Amino acid sequence: MAISDVKEYTHLTPEEVDQIGRELDQIRADIEESRGAADAAYINRMIRIQRGLAAGGRAALAYGSWSKKGRRPAVVAGTAMLGLAKILENMEIGHNVMHGQWDWMNDPEIHSSNWEWDTAQPAEQWKHSHNYVHHQFTNVLGYDNDIGYGVLRMAREQRWHPVYLGQPIYNALLATLFQWGVALHDLDLERIRKGEKDPREMKRQLKQIGRKIRRQIGKDYLVYPALGGPGWLLTIKANAAANLARNLWSYMIIFCGHFPDGAMHFTEEEIQDETREEWYLRQILGAANFEGGPLLHILSGNLGFQIEHHLFPDLPSNRYAEISERVRALCEKYDIPYTTGPLHRQYGQALRTIMKLSLPNHLTKSDDPAPPEPPRDRRRKSDAERPARRTELGGWSRTSSHYAESDRGHN
Numbered sequence: 001m002a003i004s005d006v007k008e009y010t011h012l013t014p015e016e017v018d019q020i021g022r023e024l025d026q027i028r029a030d031i032e033e034s035r036g037a038a039d040a041a042y043i044n045r046m047i048r049i050q051r052g053l054a055a056g057g058r059a060a061l062a063y064g065s066w067s068k069k070g071r072r073p074a075v076v077a078g079t080a081m082l083g084l085a086k087i088l089e090n091m092e093i094g095h096n097v098m099h100g101q102w103d104w105m106n107d108p109e110i111h112s113s114n115w116e117w118d119t120a121q122p123a124e125q126w127k128h129s130h131n132y133v134h135h136q137f138t139n140v141l142g143y144d145n146d147i148g149y150g151v152l153r154m155a156r157e158q159r160w161h162p163v164y165l166g167q168p169i170y171n172a173l174l175a176t177l178f179q180w181g182v183a184l185h186d187l188d189l190e191r192i193r194k195g196e197k198d199p200r201e202m203k204r205q206l207k208q209i210g211r212k213i214r215r216q217i218g219k220d221y222l223v224y225p226a227l228g229g230p231g232w233l234l235t236i237k238a239n240a241a242a243n244l245a246r247n248l249w250s251y252m253i254i255f256c257g258h259f260p261d262g263a264m265h266f267t268e269e270e271i272q273d274e275t276r277e278e279w280y281l282r283q284i285l286g287a288a289n290f291e292g293g294p295l296l297h298i299l300s301g302n303l304g305f306q307i308e309h310h311l312f313p314d315l316p317s318n319r320y321a322e323i324s325e326r327v328r329a330l331c332e333k334y335d336i337p338y339t340t341g342p343l344h345r346q347y348g349q350a351l352r353t354i355m356k357l358s359l360p361n362h363l364t365k366s367d368d369p370a371p372p373e374p375p376r377d378r379r380r381k382s383d384a385e386r387p388a389r390r391t392e393l394g395g396w397s398r399t400s401s402h403y404a405e406s407d408r409g410h411n
Helices: 006-010 014-034 037-066 071-098 123-136 162-176 178-183 189-193 199-227 229-258 276-286 294-299 303-311 317-334 343-356 400-410
Strands: none
Touching: 006 276, 014 276, 014 317, 037 071, 037 199, 037 229, 037 317, 071 123, 071 229, 071 294, 123 199, 162 178, 162 229, 162 343, 178 199, 178 229, 199 229, 229 303, 229 343, 276 303, 294 303, 303 317
16 A cells, blocks of 8 residues: 555654654664664674684685585585675675664774675665665655566556566566676666666666676686685585575565565655655654564564664664664554564565566455555656655765766776
8 A cells, every 4th residue: 555645644643743753863862872882893793703604614615625525514514604604794784884884983994985795786886776765765656666676566556567477487586686686776777668767877887787796706606616626616506505595585584674564655745845754654664574583683684673774774783673672662652553573474475465466456455454546657766856855874976076986997
């Protein structure tokens, strides 16, 4: 169900909305004031563990390449460690560092402006498509490119086309090749299809993506296999398996946070003259949490607290569990939906939506509490049509001087 007026949907008075905003601002202030050595120690520990897993995995694979007797257990252990290292780097470290969660430490190595993560999408493009577009316009039809990633139909308000009959196949391919799909995400394939993309910007992005892809392929499928000696083919297979595990895991975690029942979509009318307090409400209604223990939350980048992440994307991820207790109590106080559930249920609901929306609306029943408005075309907006609204979403640079310097640096 697409909501055009959050206040009306939640039955809140303007005074209540203002009070909710003040209480959420206070949560932010409390966490910012209490950040310190324990938080810094946490992210540094995660980085050490991640690098240890990666080094251990490479060492095990190298041993397996030379030892016939211990080859199988070494390769299995090496692949598992390498997969965990890639998951940890992408989810709990790279994603959160690039949100600026650790910028307050003033550590140049662990800073959003410097971190380049171990995946195919360049960090600068990620920070634009994710930090700026997705977090600012979460689940707003026509604004948020993460609704289906330009491939899937994820809202009943999106006009159906026969091409969506293949949606179950597209979904399987997206999950399997997730890092490569994400690499193309900031290109905005829909605007390219409609001839609305600036050719100069598209060329710049494609060059940047090409450089990053060459680096990733060279690292995983040329350099490390060459160092592996006679077992180079085993190293290639292990790297491919580790990348596949990371792709499937990150895909599932992201879909569990945005597409279960209860994660609402919004019309463009909702964000007209949207206040900070209304933005807060939209983040609560547009995201979904999942339940689990500390290890699950670490491996998922603490995105099991997706609601808290959307409210406070630049606060340290290790504090989200603490923040969630206060946010959930606030939602109960004002009778605001707070969507959460077991991981398997959240993904099962997202998968059911993918299957159902491959068909026209009249062939399926909505799982939402009220029927959606009639489908309508909602053209993807350009940056010029997406006004700048929030400062805490993480920085990104896209200026003429930036283009020139970037091109000079790689020619």
